[in-house]
Amino acid sequence: MFAVKITEIEVRTLSLPERYGRYSSQFGVLFVHSDTGPTGIGRFSAATLSTIRDDLAPILIGQDPLRTERLWQAMYRKTRELGPNQRDVVTAIGSLDVALWDLKGRILGTPLHLLLGGCRDSIQAYADGAMFYRGPDGMADWASRYAGEGFRAVKYHVMGEGPDEVVETVRKTRQAVGPDVRLMVDVHKAWHPRLAVHTARRLEEYDLTWLEEPVSWDDEVGGMAYLSAETRIDIAAGESESSLYRCRDLLQRGGVKVLQTDILGSGGYTAWLKMAGLAEAYHARISPHGASFPELSAPLLAAVPNGMMVSAFPKGQVPEIWSQLYQEPIEIRDGIIKLSDRPGLGLEFDDDFLTRYAA
Numbered sequence: 001m002f003a004v005k006i007t008e009i010e011v012r013t014l015s016l017p018e019r020y021g022r023y024s025s026q027f028g029v030l031f032v033h034s035d036t037g038p039t040g041i042g043r044f045s046a047a048t049l050s051t052i053r054d055d056l057a058p059i060l061i062g063q064d065p066l067r068t069e070r071l072w073q074a075m076y077r078k079t080r081e082l083g084p085n086q087r088d089v090v091t092a093i094g095s096l097d098v099a100l101w102d103l104k105g106r107i108l109g110t111p112l113h114l115l116l117g118g119c120r121d122s123i124q125a126y127a128d129g130a131m132f133y134r135g136p137d138g139m140a141d142w143a144s145r146y147a148g149e150g151f152r153a154v155k156y157h158v159m160g161e162g163p164d165e166v167v168e169t170v171r172k173t174r175q176a177v178g179p180d181v182r183l184m185v186d187v188h189k190a191w192h193p194r195l196a197v198h199t200a201r202r203l204e205e206y207d208l209t210w211l212e213e214p215v216s217w218d219d220e221v222g223g224m225a226y227l228s229a230e231t232r233i234d235i236a237a238g239e240s241e242s243s244l245y246r247c248r249d250l251l252q253r254g255g256v257k258v259l260q261t262d263i264l265g266s267g268g269y270t271a272w273l274k275m276a277g278l279a280e281a282y283h284a285r286i287s288p289h290g291a292s293f294p295e296l297s298a299p300l301l302a303a304v305p306n307g308m309m310v311s312a313f314p315k316g317q318v319p320e321i322w323s324q325l326y327q328e329p330i331e332i333r334d335g336i337i338k339l340s341d342r343p344g345l346g347l348e349f350d351d352d353f354l355t356r357y358a359a
Contacts, residue, residue, distance in 0.1 A: 004107055006065050008033040009057035009096070013046050013359035020319045025359070027292075027321060029349055032099040034065060040103025041349060043293060043325075044095035045264070051092040055082060060096065065103045072097055072270040090242040090267045097268025098296055098345075105344030112346070113339045116269060117303030122338045125298075125310040126153035126182065128291035129317050134159070136169040140176040143183075146314055150334040153182035153209065153309055158190060163199045174206045182309075184236070186212040193223035200231035210236040210258050221254040228255025236260055239289030242267065247275050251282040258308065262289040263297045276304040287311065295322050295330045295347060298337045310337060324353055 010031040025046055032040040044052060056075050063071055075093045079086040105112045113121070127146035133139055143154040156173060158166055166185070174183055185208055191199065196214040203211070211233045215223030220237070228235045236258035238250050242265050250256040259279045266272050266288070276286050285308040288297045294312035301307030312332060313320035323329045327348045330337055340346025 002064075002066060002107060003036075004038075004065055005035045006032060006060045006063050007035050009052070009060060011044070011049060011053055012354060013049060014354070014357045015359040016319075016321070016357055020321075028359075029325070029354065030095060030099055032060070032065065032096070032103050034103060034107070036107070038103055038106035040065070040099040040101070040106065040344065041347065042095050042097075042099030042102065043264075043296065045091060048088055048092035048095065051078075051082070051089055052095060055089075056092055056096055060100075065100050066107065068097065068100050068104060068270050071100060072267065076267070087240075087242045087265060090271075091262070091265045094262075094264035094266055094268035094271070097270050098264070101269045102344040109343050111299075111339060111341055112269075112344050113299040113302040116273065116299055119305050119307065120302050122336050123298050123301045123307060123310055124153065125151070125294060125312045125332045125335055125337050126155060126184070127151040127314050128155050128311045129313045129320075130155065131157035131159055132318070136165065136172040139169050140172040143173045143181075144176040147177040147181045149314070150332075151314070152180070152335040153184070155184040155186055155212075155311075158185065158187045160190070163195065163202070166199060167202050170203055170206045170208070179207070182209040184208060184210050184212060187214045189213045189215065189217050189220065191215055193219060193226045196223065196227045197230045200227060200233055204232060208233050210234045212236040212258075212260070213239065221249055224250070224254040224256060228257075234258055236287065240265070244271065244274055244278065248278060251279060251284055257284045259284055259286045260289045263293050263300065264290065269300055272300050273304070276300070276306060280304075280306045292319065292321060294332070294337065295326070295345065298330065298339060299345065302339050324350070326350055 013028040028044045030042045079089045130142045133142040193215045234257040237256045239260045285306045287308040291311040291313045294310045297310045315323045327350050
């Protein structure tokens with residue numbers, strides 16, 4: 001038997017260059033130290049710093065890090081104690097849970113994707129972040145660029161455009177990338193269900209892989225159920241959910257076929273394994289939200305049979321940070337992430353980068 005105890009939760013916030021804009025103060029990293037040597041690493045949103053440090057870390061100190069489910073349940077009880085910001089608490093739990101699983105893999109000497117299930121050793125990534133490239137020509141040029149760099153899937157973000165411009169943007173983008181590149185459209189909950197139905201029908205000829213968060217928040221479950229019955233395009237949703245039970249409603253009643261709960265906002269790997277199993281029962285696939293965190297999403301998606309694609313800001317595109325944080329970052333080659341054979345996440349933070357941008 002292993003006899004390991006958690007000794008410290010160390011957190012560091014980052015202040016990134018101005019080119020990251022509103023994202024410049026949102027990132028931090030954490031370390032879960034143990035008394036036997038290995039340290040698990042994770043990432044967090046700066047908004048959850050006090051919850052991690054003041055409310056959740058004390059729960060973990062002195063505990064056995066291998067008992068990930070027990071520790072998750074102990075932390076989750078805080079969602080009932082800390083008032084109205086339950087999602088922030090769950091996101092903080094997710095950051096710690098990722099680090100606990102990384103530590104678990106290091107202690108056991110096992111790569112994380114194998115520890116979580118080991119369904120495959122690689123996973124497809126798609127190019128995200130086109131919200132900064134506007135208009136049909138701008139989106140088509142952006143998609144063509146990354147398809148040319150090897151991505152076999154790209155996503156278009158609707159940022160206030162009317163249906164006619166959306167259809168024209170999709171038409172030009174499909175023309176630019178050809179028939180073999182997957183194309184997704186993220187509507188950001190902007191459409192009334194009837195508008196969603198009419199627009200989806202116009203988009204069907206362009207072979208979309210999914211239509212993401214297509215209906216307004218106030219009738220999301222019912223609206224997506226109506227839409228999914230009226231279009232052959234798969235509906236994707238759930239990035240802002242943080243509960244297994246809400247995901248159940250989206251799958252069971254909303255007709256969702258691609259579940260997208262955020263990799264941290266879900267509560268981490270412990271929670272996502274349950275969500276992935278639930279999605280499988282409804283013949284749905286999973287593709288977690290979190291283009292800033294492809295290195296965290298990839299092990300989960302490779303671990304389960306219904307893992308679909310990793311969302312990723314392409315290297316060098318604002319606000320991409322994953323390629324800069326680590327001594328040997330993950331690589332996306334020809335749109336594929338090959339999982340590491342090193343224990344845990346198989347990653348080590350770049351101390352020079354952390355020191356240079358320490359808050």
